[in-house]
Amino acid sequence: QQQVKQSPQSLIVQKGGISIINCAYENTAFDYFPWYQQFPGKGPALLIAIRPDVSEKKEGRFTISFNKSAKQFSLHIMDSQPGDSATYFCAASTQGSIKAAGNKLTFGGGTRVLVKP
C-alpha cells in the first residue's frame, strides 16, 4: 500500500518557469514532510521540510504548500534553472513518535524534472 502518492512522474519546464510537484498522503499520524533532491548517480539530499502546524514554508526559490485537511502538500520551484534538473522525492514520517517509529521516512515515487534552457 503506497502511503504517499506523488505526481507527476516527470515534468519539463522552460528556464524561468515554475515547477509544481504534488503529493498526497493517507496516514494522518504523519507530522513531518520533507522534500529531497537527487541528481543522477547520487544520494538524495534534503531540500526543504515542513511540519503540519504551518501552511507554507519558503526557502529561496523553493516553497512547500501544505493542506492538512486535504492531506496534500506540494513543492513549487520558482524561476526554474537548468541546475534544478533532478529527481525530487516527497516523504513523510511520524517524528512525534521517533523512538517507536525510528524516524522512518515513507517516500513518494519521485518526479523527474527537466529544465530546458
Add this chain to the structure above:
Amino acid sequence: DGGITQSPKYLFRKEGQNVTLSCEQNLNHDAMYWYRQDPGQGLRLIYYSQIVNDFQKGDIAEGYSVSREKKESFPLTVTSAQKNPTAFYLCASSIVGGVSYNEQFFGPGTRLTVL
C-alpha cells in the same frame, strides 16, 4: 569532512552469491538506514538501526541481513534469497530523539547488478 561513505560504487554479482555492501558514517549519528531504489520508484526501507547491536526490519527486509556492531558501520548483506536484487542501494543516518525533526543524510549509493 563529515559524511557517509558507501562502497563499492558499482558491484556485480552472480546469481546465487551473497554480497555485502559497506556503509560508514563519521557524523556520530545513532540511527542508520538502508533503502533500495528501483528505476522510476521511490526509496523503500530495508532495515534500520537506532543503536548498536539492535536493528529492525523495514518494509522489504526479505532476502537481506544487516549487522550493527559499531556505531559508525551498518553493512548490508544481499543474500541469494533476494529474488530481484538488481537495484541502487542507499544508506542513510540521522540523530535520534531530541525535539527537532531529524534529517536523514544519505550516502552516494551502491549500484548492484546481478548477472
